[in-house]
Amino acid sequence: MKLKETEDITNKYKQEAAESERKFKSLEKEFQLFKENQSHTPEVKLQSQINLLTLEKIELERKLDAANKSRSITNNNGKALKELQD
DSSP: OHHHHHHHHHHHHHHHHHHHHHHHHHHHHHHHHHHHHHTTSHHHHHHHHHHHHHHHHHHHHHHHHHHHHHHHHHHHHHHHHHHHHO
């Protein structure tokens, strides 16, 4: 009788484990769908656009600084050339 009880308990636990695995997979799929839906929300898209625009702004500021430095150097060279000519 002990062998039969042990087999019954073993089968019961196997069934519970299988049911838990099914629930886990179902919740995992549900979570994946949730994540996919979240990535398509307007807020996420707007944040992505803000990040891209911020990077673009930083790059344009660097270019502006470089242009201003170049112009300053050119002006200084022009002044120095005039002083040498005088």
